[in-house]
Amino acid sequence: MASDGAGSLRPGGRTARTREAIAVALQAELLDVGYGGTTIDRIAQRAGVAKTTVYRRWGSVGQLVVDMFTQAAGAQIPIADTGSLEGDLRELARSSIALLQTPQRRTIFDIVVREAVHDPTARAALTAFFAARIDNAAVIVRRAVARGEVPADTDAAEVIRLVGAPYYARLFITGDPIGPEDADRAAAVVALAAREGLLATPARHQHSTPPA
Template identity: 50%
Template sequence: MTTPGSARPGGRTARTREAVRAATLAELAEKGYDGLTVEGIALRSGVHKTTVYRRWGSVEGLAADALDLAGGEPWPIPDTGTVEGDLRELTRLVVTGFADPDAGPIATAFVSASVRNPATARALHAFYAARHRQSAVLITRAIERGELPEGTDAVEVVRVAVAPLYYRLFITGEPADEAVADRAAASALAAARAGVFQSST
């Protein structure tokens, strides 16, 4: 037995975990993080709230587990044949993702929650680290094709390409549209071509 709220969920069936995760995402989309409750998730998922409390402990545990599952899912990595096209498609994916009426509110809720909750912040950090590693393949391909210098830090190029979009979306509140996405991709690519992201060792 584990103390309720002291451990991440474990020893559960995949069906139960997925039902709770789907309910967590649906509640986030409808009510935001502030409206997230264990009772609401239990009701929507059909899983008894005692089970939810025992396995997930709190809304923070539920949000973190939902991010855990999402981090292991495949990300649609662009493959246009050029690093320029790939980076442009990648930054556009970020913009369209946050603009999506279904996925956008969920992603926004996770980012907002991470500012206030350490457990969610750690889970979100791990989620984005996984996404950056997955996306780094487009930079690795570019190095192999000779489009970028040897020793270029692939993950850092991806991080720098998408960073301006998150700055607009969550810091300044400025619009982040396709033109902004293209400019962010072009800036990161120019820096990469200039060797800014090459390892010094």
């Protein structure tokens, strides 16, 4: 495995198979023994690769999780077209919550969030993940603008951010459970705010008359 050092992984051949085996082993270990029990040695043994291969490429379980998260972050949630802003936001939020409730995905997400507090690489991965999700879902707001449902200057990114804020806060700050009702409530509140013109782009507020 000497050729699998840092920077040598390529999207094909033996290195791709090695990477896939390590990813599968990592996920299995996290589910079986949790983050605290997962080690590079255990991952390498389960994957059937030399532990020096894993150590050279990633160095730690945390960095391995961040790297695998980055590779998977390009997968996007399908965007529904229900004919209304609230309906589209509700489906988006429900799909997001369903994914976060999957043990495997939740475990990896938890680790990346924790690592992002002190690790710039993890922070960059998490920031890129959310930026891609927001960009993918922004079509929901553009459709609402085209229907005349919300003002033309509605800030699409802010709409999508606010839909996810309540359940991410529950997951990673308060520790409260989340479910479909949280998705429905977030969609209803954000759709109402958008229709009332409260989620305009910052430029609108910067040029408005200040309150007396």
